[in-house]
Amino acid sequence: SQTIHQWPATLVQPVGSPLSLECTVEGTSNPNLYWYRQAAGRGLQLLFYSVGIGQISSEVPQNLSASRPQDRQFILSSKKLLLSDSGFYLCAWNIAGGGDTQYFGPGTRLTVL
Amino acid sequence: KQEVTQIPAALSVPEGENLVLNCSFTDSAIYNLQWFRQDPGKGLTSLLLIQSSQREQTSGRLNASLDKSSGRSTLYIAASQPGDSATYLCAVRSGTYKYIFGTGTRLKVLA
Numbered sequence: 001s002q003t004i005h006q007w008p009a010t011l012v013q014p015v016g017s018p019l020s021l022e023c024t025v026e027g028t029s030n031p032n033l034y035w036y037r038q039a040a041g042r043g044l045q046l047l048f049y050s051v052g053i054g055q056i057s058s059e060v061p062q063n064l065s066a067s068r069p070q071d072r073q074f075i076l077s078s079k080k081l082l083l084s085d086s087g088f089y090l091c092a093w094n095i096a097g098g099g100d101t102q103y104f105g106p107g108t109r110l111t112v113l
Numbered sequence: 114k115q116e117v118t119q120i121p122a123a124l125s126v127p128e129g130e131n132l133v134l135n136c137s138f139t140d141s142a143i144y145n146l147q148w149f150r151q152d153p154g155k156g157l158t159s160l161l162l163i164q165s166s167q168r169e170q171t172s173g174r175l176n177a178s179l180d181k182s183s184g185r186s187t188l189y190i191a192a193s194q195p196g197d198s199a200t201y202l203c204a205v206r207s208g209t210y211k212y213i214f215g216t217g218t219r220l221k222v223l224a
Contacts, residue, residue: 032210034210041216043215043217045214046212057210090156092157100145101162102147102204103159104157107154
């Protein structure tokens with residue numbers, strides 16, 4: 001069966017510090033991968049998606065970037081965090097080319113102080 | 114631009130009651146609609162997926178319907194239990210990789 005992991009689970013970082021969040025999927029090959037942010041009282045906002053290694057699409061301009069160095073690894077980064085980057089970050093995957101159900105990881109709670 | 118709305122934002126019901134959660138979307142050109150459950154501080158768990166050509170899907174005590182022409186979906190929960198307490202989110206797939214989420218309905222089932 002497929003499993004999706006995210007780490008760290010929680011993170012407190014000062015403004016201006018760098019960020020690296022990691023997501024890995026097990027039990028499937030060539031998944032579509034997604035990064036979402038969930039701010040308090042708001043819906044999930046799609047940040048990035050990837051259909052393959054090295055292929056990243058950004059949905060909104062922001063202070064963040066994403067990379068996919070391996071088939072089942074998706075990384076969310078920032079060089080300098082802003083207060084507005086605080087939120088709950090969720091990674092998700094679905095089957096490439098037809099599977100529509102999205103499966104989510106446990107999330108990372110990021111607090112920028 | 115697709116927008117997804119869920120009303121009410123919060124709901125409290127006594128145990129055993131049947132209830133309906135609502136989801137509406139502004140653009141009927143969708144591929145599918147998915148209902149999720151989110152427990153506090155956790156990720157999302159997929160409950161039901163309805164393709165645009167389908168009218169409803171059922172899983173156990175859950176039944177989701179889709180009326181694409183009117184831009185509405187409902188999630189029906191039968192015989193609610195305290196364990197059903199969570200936030201319920203709907204999401205529409207309106208592009209190949211584009212999923213738009215509602216802000217959710219926070220459900221509390223009282224024992």
